[in-house]
Amino acid sequence: MPKVLRVALIGGSEILRGARRAALEATPNVQVVTDSDGFGLSADEILSYNFDVVVLDQRLPNSSAFDFVRAIHALAKINATEVGRFLISSPYDNLESRILAVEAGAVDAVFIDQGIERFVATVIRCSDSDADFGIRDILPEIQSGKTTEEEFAKASLALDVLDGKEEAIIRSFCELKTDAQIAQIVQVPKLKVRQTISKAQNLLLLSTRSQLLLKLHELGELTL
Numbered sequence: 001m002p003k004v005l006r007v008a009l010i011g012g013s014e015i016l017r018g019a020r021r022a023a024l025e026a027t028p029n030v031q032v033v034t035d036s037d038g039f040g041l042s043a044d045e046i047l048s049y050n051f052d053v054v055v056l057d058q059r060l061p062n063s064s065a066f067d068f069v070r071a072i073h074a075l076a077k078i079n080a081t082e083v084g085r086f087l088i089s090s091p092y093d094n095l096e097s098r099i100l101a102v103e104a105g106a107v108d109a110v111f112i113d114q115g116i117e118r119f120v121a122t123v124i125r126c127s128d129s130d131a132d133f134g135i136r137d138i139l140p141e142i143q144s145g146k147t148t149e150e151e152f153a154k155a156s157l158a159l160d161v162l163d164g165k166e167e168a169i170i171r172s173f174c175e176l177k178t179d180a181q182i183a184q185i186v187q188v189p190k191l192k193v194r195q196t197i198s199k200a201q202n203l204l205l206l207s208t209r210s211q212l213l214l215k216l217h218e219l220g221e222l223t224l
Helices: 014-025 043-048 065-078 095-104 116-125 133-141 149-161 164-174 179-186 190-203 209-218
Strands: 005-010 030-036 053-057 085-090 108-111
Touching (some): 005 014, 030 116, 085 095, 095 209, 164 209, 179 190
Parallel strands (some): 005 030, 053 085
């Protein structure tokens, strides 16, 4: 039996949430587990929901969605809690919102002006627990090697503990290979690929694969 994708809708107008909820509930194997205006909602409460994907309106009542996602990731790390994927909803399609979403720890941004069908399709893409499609889509539009010498030196020092196999894994990851492709190229189990990507995230104090891919791109991939 296919796994049910559990979705939480937080913030934005009641009309928009209602339309999105109706479209999601009409989609097979998708369940809306909560629908909230976001007033008074805390990071703790978000983590208490049994969700796979959370869609947060960019302008939440008490904070920006970007800050809220960062807070949730930080709390999840403190509590050693697994956390689902995040999408940040904005009115109009623009590159800056997508970059800010990834930097905050979301998979991508979704845009009201793109319509309901595109919204549902993006939510469904998040069914992959290692989803990083947003950053892969926009990476060609982002300047590489734009960090300072100090940032480069810190990151290079942090990643210096990676061994040869791990460096090869990260190099292939930067080349946008899938986990299965990386495992075949480097001749390691797929679990080793995921563990190495997670290790690199932790070394650079990042929460998601998307953040790691963006950071390595900005660093010019550290010439691994």
